[in-house]
Amino acid sequence: MYLTYYNGEWTEGNTPLVGAMDHSVWLGSSVFDGARALHGRLPDLRPHLQRVIDSADKLGMRCPLSVDQMEALVREGVAKFPPDAELYIRPLVFASEGFLIPVPDKASFVLTLFDAPLPPFTGFSSCLSTLRRPDNSMAPTDAKASALYANTSRALREAKARGFDNAILLDAAGKVTEFASSNLFLVTADGVVVTPALNGTFLAGITRARVIALLAAEGVQVQERSVQVEELATAREIFSTGNYGKVTPCTRFEAHEMAAGPVAQRARELYLAFTETT
Numbered sequence: 462m463y464l465t466y467y468n469g470e471w472t473e474g475n476t477p478l479v480g481a482m483d484h485s486v487w488l489g490s491s492v493f494d495g496a497r498a499l500h501g502r503l504p505d506l507r508p509h510l511q512r513v514i515d516s517a518d519k520l521g522m523r524c525p526l527s528v529d530q531m532e533a534l535v536r537e538g539v540a541k542f543p544p545d546a547e548l549y550i551r552p553l554v555f556a557s558e559g560f561l562i563p564v565p566d567k568a569s570f571v572l573t574l575f576d577a578p579l580p581p582f583t584g585f586s587s588c589l590s591t592l593r594r595p596d597n598s599m600a601p602t603d604a605k606a607s608a609l610y611a612n613t614s615r616a617l618r619e620a621k622a623r624g625f626d627n628a629i630l631l632d633a634a635g636k637v638t639e640f641a642s643s644n645l646f647l648v649t650a651d652g653v654v655v656t657p658a659l660n661g662t663f664l665a666g667i668t669r670a671r672v673i674a675l676l677a678a679e680g681v682q683v684q685e686r687s688v689q690v691e692e693l694a695t696a697r698e699i700f701s702t703g704n705y706g707k708v709t710p711c712t713r714f715e716a717h718e719m720a721a722g723p724v725a726q727r728a729r730e731l732y733l734a735f736t737e738t739t
Contacts, residue, residue, distance in 0.1 A: 464541060466534055466572040471541070478555070478571055485555035489608040490563040492516035492555075495704040497736075498539045498548040499579065504736045506532060508667050509704075510552060516604035517554040522568035524554045531572070538574045549577035549705065577705065582729055584712030584721050587640065587699070589690065590616040590628035594638045594662040602662055616641040627701075629693065629714070632662040637688035640711075643703030644669040647688070647696040648724050655692075658685040668702045668732070675731040681724070698722035707732050 465476040485491040494516070496509040510531045517524040526534075535550055542548060551573045556563035592615055597603055620628040620641070628641045637657050639645045644666040646656045654676065659665050673683045693699065698719055699711040708729035710721035 462542070463573060463575045464538055465574075466538060467569075471538065476571070478569070479557070483555070483557045484559045484563045484567075485557065485607075488559075488561065488563075489606075490520055490522060490556035490559070491553060491607040492520055492522070492605055493551055493553040493607060494605050496535070496550040496552075497579075497704060497707075498535075498542075498546065498550060498574070499733075499736050500545050500547070501539065502736045502739045503535065503539070503550075504732075504739045505667050505671060506535060506550075506739075509550075510535075512605060512667070513552045513554060516606060517568060519601055519604040520556075520606060521563050521565055522554055522556050523565045524570060525568060526570050531570075534572055535574075538572065542574070542576075546576060547578045548574050550574050580706045580709060582708075582710065582721060582726070584710045585626040585701075586624075586713040587627040587629050587711050588620050588623055588625040588715055589693075590619060590630045590641070592616045592619070592628075592630055594630050594632050596633060597661040602664070605664060610642075613641045625713075627711070631690060632660065635690065636660075637690055637693065638663045640701050640703075643701040643706065643709075645688075646672070646683070646698075646700050646702065646725075646728075647692060648698040648722060649692060650695045650697060652697065653684060654681060654724055655684045655686060655688060657688045660687075666702060666704075668704055668707060671735065672702050672708060672728050672732060675735060676724075676728060679727070679731065681727075693717070698724055700725035700728070702728075 514524045558564040558567035616628040710725045
C-alpha cells in the first residue's frame with residue numbers, strides 16, 4: 462500500500478507529481494530521505510526530516526515545510542495504517558522551475574509512506590564494485606540527492622550480474638567507503654569493531670551514528686578510521702546499517718564466508734530496543 466501527501470491532499474498509489482519541463486526531471490534537482498515507522502514507533506524521525514531540509518539547501522532549493530510540519534504529516538499518515546505496520550517513510554523535495562540553476566522557492570514537498578517489513582536477520586552476499594564513490598568536489602555527496610543513486614543502481618546491477626546481493630564501493634583513493642546504499646561495519650580478525658571514517662565521499666548515516674552510540678553505551682567502542690580493502694577478506698563479521706534494514710549481516714564477501722556474528726546481532730537487538738523508547 463502506498464499513501465502519498467502532496468499539495469495538501471492524501472492519495473493512494475503512485476501519485477503523479479511533475480511535468481516534462483520540471484527542473485527535477487531533466488536536471489536532477491531532487492532530494493529525499495528515508496525514515497521508519499515500526500509498530501507506531503518513529504526512531505530518529507526528526508534527524509531524518511532535518512536532513513531533507515539540509516539536503517535541499519545544498520542543491521539550491523528551499524524545503525517549503527519545517528521539521529515540525531513534516532513530523533505532523535508523518536504522524537497523520539502513519540495513523541492511517543494498522544498499528545503493527547512496518548513502514549518506509551520518504552519525504553522528498555524537488556524543484557520545478559529554473560534553467561540550469563533551480564529557483565530556490567519553486568520547490569515542492571511530497572511525503573510517501575508504504576509497507577516495507579523489516580528484513581530478517583538472515584544475511585546477504587556482497588562483492589567489490591569496480592565503481593568508486595566521488596568526493597564532494599565531484600558530486601553533492603553531503604546531500605541525500607537522488608542524482609547520486611544512478612551510481613548506486615549501476616553498482617547493484619554489476620553485483621547482481623556476478624551473483625551477489627550487494628556491492629562494496631571504494632573511494633578515489635582506494636579505501637573502503639560503504640555498501641551500495643548503506644553504511645558498513647566490520648569486526649577485524651583481532652575483534653576490533655571498525656567503520657570507515659567519514660571523508661566526504663559518502664553520507665553520514667543516521668542509523669550508523671545511532672548504532673555507534675548504542676554499542677558505546679554497552680562498552681563496545683567503534684573505531685572510525687580508514688579501512689583497507691584487504692581487511693574485508695579477513696574480517697570476522699561484516700554488517701550494514703541503514704534505514705531500510707537497520708542492522709543486517711553480510712555473510713559472504715567475494716569468496717570469504719562469515720557467520721551472522723554476535724556484534725551484528727547485539728547491534729540489531731540494541732537498535733530494536735531503542736525503537737521501543739521513541
